[in-house]
Amino acid sequence: MNSAQADAYLRRLGAARPERPTAGALRELHLRHLRTVPFENLSIHLGEEIVLEEKALLDKVVGARRGGFCYELNGLFGALLAALGYEVQLLAARVYGDEGRLGIPYDHLALRVRTVEGGDLLADVGFGAHSHHPLAFAERGDQTDPAGTFRVAEAGPDPAGVPGGTGSAGAADLDVVRDGGRQYRLETRPRALGDFTAGAWWHSTSPRSHFTRSLVCSRVTEDGGRITLGGRTLTTTAAGGRKETRELGGDEEVLGTYREVFGIGLSGVPTVRNPSRRD
Known part of the structure; x- marks a missing residue:
C-alpha cells in the first residue's frame, strides 16, 4: 500500500496519519x-466475488466505501498498519461454533501487531461483535474492554478431545475468550493473505x-453500543446491553x-442466497 492509498484509507476512517506506530495510535x-x-x-x-488482493480490497472498502468480513477487513487493515510502520503478522484461527466445536482451517483471520514500544497486540476488526480495542498478545490474565472481559489463553484440548496445536517455533495455539466463552483458536504461525482464499471461498x-x-x-456506535441490520431486522444494542x-x-x-446508518449505497435490497445452490 503506497502513501496515497494509505492516506485515502485514513480519510475513510476519519483519522490523521500517526506520527509513530505506537500502541495508542493503533488503539x-x-x-x-x-x-x-x-x-x-x-x-x-449480491453475487460479488470475494477477491483477497490488496487492490480489490482497497477498491471495495476505500473506493466504494463498503465493509466486508474478516479476510477482507483484517487483511486490508493489516496492510494499512504495515504502511504506517507497524510490524504485522496475519494469523489463522478456527472459530468455536455449536457445542464448542471448531470450524474449518483458515476459518478466521486476525492480526498480530508489534508497536514501536515493542509490545505485541492482537488486533481484530473483522469478527463482528468483539473487543473494541486490541488485546495484549502476551497477557494471560483478564483484559477489560468496553465489549466485555477478554482473555488470551494457551489452548487446551477442544471439546472433541483434539489437543491444542503448535504454531511457529513450537509456540502453542491460543484461545481467545470473551466473558468466559471461547471465541476462536488462534495459530501463532504467520500466514500470507492468499492462504485464506480457500476459507473465503x-x-x-x-x-x-x-x-x-x-x-x-x-x-x-459512537456510544460504544452496536447497530446491526440482519435482513430486514434492525437491532440497536446500547453500551449497557439493552436491545431494541x-x-x-x-x-x-x-x-x-x-445508506444512512452504514454509509452503503445499494441499487437493490440483497436477499439471502438459496443455501442449496453453489454457483
Whole structure:
C-alpha cells in the first residue's frame, strides 16, 4: 500500500496519519475502524466475488466505501498498519461454533501487531461483535474492554478431545475468550493473505456456512453500543446491553438504512442466497 492509498484509507476512517506506530495510535485506529467500516457479508448475496488482493480490497472498502468480513477487513487493515510502520503478522484461527466445536482451517483471520514500544497486540476488526480495542498478545490474565472481559489463553484440548496445536517455533495455539466463552483458536504461525482464499471461498459458497444462510451488516456506535441490520431486522444494542429491535418496512426503508446508518449505497435490497445452490 503506497502513501496515497494509505492516506485515502485514513480519510475513510476519519483519522490523521500517526506520527509513530505506537500502541495508542493503533488503539484509536482500531476503534475508528469498528465504528466506520461495517462488518458485512452483502457481497455473498449480491453475487460479488470475494477477491483477497490488496487492490480489490482497497477498491471495495476505500473506493466504494463498503465493509466486508474478516479476510477482507483484517487483511486490508493489516496492510494499512504495515504502511504506517507497524510490524504485522496475519494469523489463522478456527472459530468455536455449536457445542464448542471448531470450524474449518483458515476459518478466521486476525492480526498480530508489534508497536514501536515493542509490545505485541492482537488486533481484530473483522469478527463482528468483539473487543473494541486490541488485546495484549502476551497477557494471560483478564483484559477489560468496553465489549466485555477478554482473555488470551494457551489452548487446551477442544471439546472433541483434539489437543491444542503448535504454531511457529513450537509456540502453542491460543484461545481467545470473551466473558468466559471461547471465541476462536488462534495459530501463532504467520500466514500470507492468499492462504485464506480457500476459507473465503468456503464461507461464501458452502450451504454449511452461516454467511450463505443469513444477511448481516453491523458496526460499533459512537456510544460504544452496536447497530446491526440482519435482513430486514434492525437491532440497536446500547453500551449497557439493552436491545431494541424493529422490523423495517419496504425496500426504500431498507436501502435508506444501509445508506444512512452504514454509509452503503445499494441499487437493490440483497436477499439471502438459496443455501442449496453453489454457483
